[in-house]
Amino acid sequence: MLAAVLHEPQKLLIDELDAPQPQPGQVQIRVRAGGICGSDLSYYFKGKSGDFAVREPFVLGHEVAGEIAALGEGVSDLRVGQRVAVNPGLNCGTCRYCVKGMPNHCLNMRFMGSASTFPHMQGMFRQFIAVDARQCVAVPEGLDFAMASMAEPLAVALHALRLAGSLVGAKVLLVGCGPIGCILLAVARRAGAHHLVAVDLADKALQMAATLGADETVLANDQTRIDKWSQQRGTFDVVLEASGSPAGLDTALRAARAGGTVIQVGNLPAGHSPVPANLVMAKELRYQGSFRFTDEYAVAAEELGAHKIDLRPLMTHAFPLEEANRAFEVAHDRKLSMKVHLHFD
Numbered sequence: 645m646l647a648a649v650l651h652e653p654q655k656l657l658i659d660e661l662d663a664p665q666p667q668p669g670q671v672q673i674r675v676r677a678g679g680i681c682g683s684d685l686s687y688y689f690k691g692k693s694g695d696f697a698v699r700e701p702f703v704l705g706h707e708v709a710g711e712i713a714a715l716g717e718g719v720s721d722l723r724v725g726q727r728v729a730v731n732p733g734l735n736c737g738t739c740r741y742c743v744k745g746m747p748n749h750c751l752n753m754r755f756m757g758s759a760s761t762f763p764h765m766q767g768m769f770r771q772f773i774a775v776d777a778r779q780c781v782a783v784p785e786g787l788d789f790a791m792a793s794m795a796e797p798l799a800v801a802l803h804a805l806r807l808a809g810s811l812v813g814a815k816v817l818l819v820g821c822g823p824i825g826c827i828l829l830a831v832a833r834r835a836g837a838h839h840l841v842a843v844d845l846a847d848k849a850l851q852m853a854a855t856l857g858a859d860e861t862v863l864a865n866d867q868t869r870i871d872k873w874s875q876q877r878g879t880f881d882v883v884l885e886a887s888g889s890p891a892g893l894d895t896a897l898r899a900a901r902a903g904g905t906v907i908q909v910g911n912l913p914a915g916h917s918p919v920p921a922n923l924v925m926a927k928e929l930r931y932q933g934s935f936r937f938t939d940e941y942a943v944a945a946e947e948l949g950a951h952k953i954d955l956r957p958l959m960t961h962a963f964p965l966e967e968a969n970r971a972f973e974v975a976h977d978r979k980l981s982m983k984v985h986l987h988f989d
């Protein structure tokens with residue numbers, strides 16, 4: 645089988661690897677589509693994502709969908725040919741966080757396409773993968789593979805907004821309108837937000853935010869407008885930080901009203917980030933992080949299968965596996981693209 649393997653920054657080679665065979669309890673999946681995520685881009689261009697550095701040849705990719713190619717021993721609830729979205733994370737089920745119902749913090753988490761452990765858990769930008777049957781969520785025949793692969797970023801957004809609490813009637817600010825930011829907007833809209841404002845450095849991203857439900861869009865260099873948000877002890881009931889930049893988090897903490905909530909979804913650069921942390925105390929902010937997802941993955945796949953949320957506007961480009969380097973270049977260009985997919989047929 646062919647796989648897109650990162651050998652050094654900005655150099656994916658299409659290598660011929662052995663297709664993994666399903667072990668008992670596993671299924672082999674023929675991967676059909678995979679979305680390029682911000683963390684994939686970070687590994688590709690910088691050789692690391694947040695605090696995780698790439699230390700060996702590494703297959704990227706954690707947002708995929710495909711069809712079941714073979715069943716391992718003991719798997720009876722899936723069938724060959726079935727379309728599935730693949731949850732990239734497999735938790736152990738027995739550590740203290742799994743037992744507490746926090747599987748995204750599992751101490752033995754195996755998250756495909758993440759360099760958080762060494763040897764790395766290889767990712768899914770390859771023609772075949774073998775995964776545990778419980779990582780698969782069946783999706784309807786009519787749902788295209790690229791759309792099904794959006795279950796992963798949608799799950800990230802659902803998890804973050806569950807942590808945010810009720811948005812009914814709330815004034816909400818989104819900082820950073822990349823794919824995750826735009827999906828947060830679409831979910832926040834459905835969740836009953838009253839007024840949604842989006843801020844980003846790029847015009848193109850703001851146009852997308854408007855398409856997905858922002859009532860108002862603001863360029864990040866409009867300092868006068870942004871400064872107004874921090875007057876009278878802040879403006880927004882809920883601020884969603886999805887830029888992953890210290891400047892974005894700075895804006896989020898200043899713009900939240902006293903007693904408001906700031907959810908950090910963005911992955912900041914490694915190390916320390918200078919932010920006005922005293923505002924957390926002075927405005928009694930609820931400053932809450934959000935990391936990956938738990939059971940939201942299955943919910944996300946079902947939402948997409950039932951067409952309850954339309955993420956099509958975000959899916960701007962698709963490339964065959966052989967053009968993976970080009971796909972990463974395009975995905976990196978925020979003036980050009982939003983969510984870029986690889987396809988494997």
Ligand SMILES: [Zn+2]
Pocket residue numbers: 681682683706707796797
């Ligand atoms: Zn992702």
Ligand SMILES: [Zn+2]
Pocket residue numbers: 735736737738739740741742747749750751752753
């Ligand atoms: Zn665990």
